[in-house]
Amino acid sequence: MRTLVRASLSVALGILLGSGAAPAQSTPGPSTSVTDAAEAQQLVFLLQYVGSDYGGAVANGRIVDEAEYRENRDFAALIVERFGRLRSSMPPAKASPLEVAVRKLDELVSARADARVVKGVTEAAILLAVQAFDLRSFPRERPDPVLASRLYAESCTPCHGVSGGGDGPRAKELNPPPARFTDPARMNTAAPYLFYNAITLGVPNTSMASFSDSLSDQERWDLAFYLWTFALPRGEGAPPPPLTLSLRDLATRSSADLAPEVLRQAAARGQSIDGPRALSWLAHLRVHPPSLSHPQQQLARLRQDLERSVALVARGDTDSATDLVTNAYLAEFEPLEGELDRRDGGVRQRFEHGLIEFRAAVRRGDRQAALAIVQTLEETAGQAEQLLVPGGARKGPNTRLALVLLLMAAALGGVLLVWRIGKETGVG
Numbered sequence: 001m002r003t004l005v006r007a008s009l010s011v012a013l014g015i016l017l018g019s020g021a022a023p024a025q026s027t028p029g030p031s032t033s034v035t036d037a038a039e040a041q042q043l044v045f046l047l048q049y050v051g052s053d054y055g056g057a058v059a060n061g062r063i064v065d066e067a068e069y070r071e072n073r074d075f076a077a078l079i080v081e082r083f084g085r086l087r088s089s090m091p092p093a094k095a096s097p098l099e100v101a102v103r104k105l106d107e108l109v110s111a112r113a114d115a116r117v118v119k120g121v122t123e124a125a126i127l128l129a130v131q132a133f134d135l136r137s138f139p140r141e142r143p144d145p146v147l148a149s150r151l152y153a154e155s156c157t158p159c160h161g162v163s164g165g166g167d168g169p170r171a172k173e174l175n176p177p178p179a180r181f182t183d184p185a186r187m188n189t190a191a192p193y194l195f196y197n198a199i200t201l202g203v204p205n206t207s208m209a210s211f212s213d214s215l216s217d218q219e220r221w222d223l224a225f226y227l228w229t230f231a232l233p234r235g236e237g238a239p240p241p242p243l244t245l246s247l248r249d250l251a252t253r254s255s256a257d258l259a260p261e262v263l264r265q266a267a268a269r270g271q272s273i274d275g276p277r278a279l280s281w282l283a284h285l286r287v288h289p290p291s292l293s294h295p296q297q298q299l300a301r302l303r304q305d306l307e308r309s310v311a312l313v314a315r316g317d318t319d320s321a322t323d324l325v326t327n328a329y330l331a332e333f334e335p336l337e338g339e340l341d342r343r344d345g346g347v348r349q350r351f352e353h354g355l356i357e358f359r360a361a362v363r364r365g366d367r368q369a370a371l372a373i374v375q376t377l378e379e380t381a382g383q384a385e386q387l388l389v390p391g392g393a394r395k396g397p398n399t400r401l402a403l404v405l406l407l408m409a410a411a412l413g414g415v416l417l418v419w420r421i422g423k424e425t426g427v428g
């Protein structure tokens with residue numbers, strides 16, 4: 001049934017996207033129009049579908065589902081075409097890597113490449129598109145499961161059912177039937193960002209409509225995370241121990257992708273758990289996500305990653321080191337950029353340039369240069385840390401101490417003054 005949907009979906013998307021008004025090419029350069037952003041979001045949605053569905057079409061270089069495979073090929077071609085329209089409104093430095101990625105994807109899908117490789121390329125392309133068009137791939141605020149459950153009951157149960165099994169009162173009349181959020185295979189390979197896009201854009205040629213007018217952006221994120229409620233095992237007991245996964249990771253990466261990290265963290269605490277347990281912890285975390293990381297924690301992670309990458313360069317593993325710096329830049333520096341810019345544009349710029357230079361040095365395998373740059377970067381990171389103190393003022397503990405000393409001195413001075421005056425006037 002799904003595959004049938006996909007066939008018509010590709011056609012529908014083609015029509016939908018193809019007939020859209022030509023994007024306003026007002027100002028060339030990095031500022032993108034609203035139309036471009038909307039098209040870029042569609043592009044991301046297509047990439048996400050290939051990333052999550054291709055594994056069901058090809059296994060070990062063989063087609064396991066002919067219809068599904070055809071659709072994935074259609075999608076890959078559509079992605080190249082979509083990109084072609086967007087390219088002219090992108091700065092070349094951002095367009096070229098994305099172009100390489102979408103063309104590679106098309107080639108890989110045609111060649112029935114390994115699903116993991118295909119998924120890796122879709123992920124890289126999504127990151128590039130998100131960056132180039134300034135799309136938001138994770139919520140601004142912590143998703144609220146209480147609010148989401150109310151919204152779900154109001155707007156989604158008629159089709160998806162009270163327990164998310166795709167068996168609401170209207171389900172019988174619908175073809176294709178509504179998605180089942182109880183299906184482990186789907187819930188382990190999808191991510192909230194994909195569901196957010198489905199809720200925002202609708203799924204063409206199905207009864208799944210766009211909720212972008214009736215629900216706010218945050219409400220759509222609330223729902224996208226909440227849907228993992230239905231994937232939780234029944235009578236699921238104690239909540240998982242605190243795990244360090246960012247809201248961004250939980251939003252953009254599937255449970256199957258995140259499970260190894262959960263197993264690693266559990267092992268580091270001396271807990272040995274199995275795969276299904278890791279997946280249920282992840283479902284739990286999506287329904288009860290961690291609060292957004294504190295800017296300073298984020299900065300601390302960034303500094304750790306820089307240190308780790310210097311260590312990797314020292315070991316001669318420049319590929320891993322370069323990946324680490326790239327990821328740290330995207331996941332840890334970028335989210336702070338806006339806030340830093342507001343507080344001190346100079347520090348933001350020095351930080352950014354430092355990171356870019358650092359990455360270049362790491363990539364060259366130039367340990368000496370990397371070490372030199374990382375020292376300057378440390379200084380800038382320290383300045384950034386001061387700027388990001390909640391409240392924004394640069395009141396470090398030292399300033400506070402100085403203030404206390406000053407007050408003490410003033411008080412002492414006052415006492416001395418009173419004492420002197422008293423002595424001179426003979427009162428004391």
Ligand code: HEC
Nearest residue numbers: 002005155156159176177178179195198203206207208223
């Ligand atoms: C009129 C029926 C209907 C309503 C109401 C409805 N949906 Fe859907 N939904 C569907 C159908 C049909 C599909 C497509 C299933 C497919 O692709 O095979 C779908 C697909 C989805 C998907 C994509 C799932 C996937 O695996 O890719 C998400 C997410 C989703 N719906 C969430 C919601 C949420 C949240 C609400 C309430 C705000 C909602 N839907 C309301 C019928 C409905």
